[in-house]
Amino acid sequence: MKFFLDTADLAEIEEAASWGALAGVTTNPSLYARIGGKLDDFHDHIKRICDIVDGPVSAESVAMTRDEIIADGRELARIADNVVVKVPTMVEGLAATKVLAAEGIPVNMTLCFTVPQAILAARAGARYISPFIGRFDDISEDGLTQLEQVVTAINNYDFGHDVEIIAASVRSANHVTQAALMGADIATVPFNVLKKCVEHPLTDRGLDAFLKDWEKVQNA
Ligand code: E4P
Numbered sequence: 001m002k003f004f005l006d007t008a009d010l011a012e013i014e015e016a017a018s019w020g021a022l023a024g025v026t027t028n029p030s031l032y033a034r035i036g037g038k039l040d041d042f043h044d045h046i047k048r049i050c051d052i053v054d055g056p057v058s059a060e061s062v063a064m065t066r067d068e069i070i071a072d073g074r075e076l077a078r079i080a081d082n083v084v085v086k087v088p089t090m091v092e093g094l095a096a097t098k099v100l101a102a103e104g105i106p107v108n109m110t111l112c113f114t115v116p117q118a119i120l121a122a123r124a125g126a127r128y129i130s131p132f133i134g135r136f137d138d139i140s141e142d143g144l145t146q147l148e149q150v151v152t153a154i155n156n157y158d159f160g161h162d163v164e165i166i167a168a169s170v171r172s173a174n175h176v177t178q179a180a181l182m183g184a185d186i187a188t189v190p191f192n193v194l195k196k197c198v199e200h201p202l203t204d205r206g207l208d209a210f211l212k213d214w215e216k217v218q219n220a
Helices: 010-018 029-034 039-052 066-079 091-102 115-124 134-138 143-155 173-181 191-198 201-219
Strands: 002-006 022-027 057-060 083-088 107-112 128-131 164-167 186-189
Touching (some): 002 010, 002 191, 010 022, 022 039, 039 057, 039 066, 057 107, 091 107, 091 115, 107 115, 115 128, 128 143, 143 164, 143 173, 173 186
Parallel strands (some): 002 186, 083 107, 164 186
8 A cells, every 4th residue: 555645734745755655645725724825826835745746646626617627627737747636526526537537637536435436436537536534434434444345346347547546534543554454555644644653652662672771781
């Protein structure tokens, strides 16, 4: 499974890239707003992210009609070769995905919650599909089971083009563990979750013991 970072924060992206496991980024105007960004500057910011990341950068269109999504998608795709246009799974999004995909512009269909939505996204030509885990958990439903069903269903078919599943709305290291066990191709994770994936209390305890032993050897 590959790791994408779900952020608009350049410092987080640079730090994760330095760890050697960053395969891509997913972002949107809300994540940019969270770090003080403005919608007017979103496309310039996507360029800044694309310059750092050696991999696909999903940038979400905020448009709601097919024509607007197509126009926005074409504009986003012109920013850099590694831009993927993130489009919501809805009727207008499917119609826009069909056109963008036919033009060779990769699309990540987001806000996907069910198997039929995922299959429709793949049929429309989506290169990536993002089933959400955490938002199911937010309404006391089982997001991991939904993800598992999407992975199984998509892997049942040949859509005539590459389709990768991005486990999205990831809130914990356990979400990452389960997504990997069920064979999701990618997990897009916030930076705090990526850090949790590196850490374990027994690793910390092992390091403490190692440092104490090393001190003893030096003082002997
Ligand atoms: C990524 O593409 C999604 O927008 C993101 O993972 C959603 O996460 P959230 O449910 O925590 O907002």
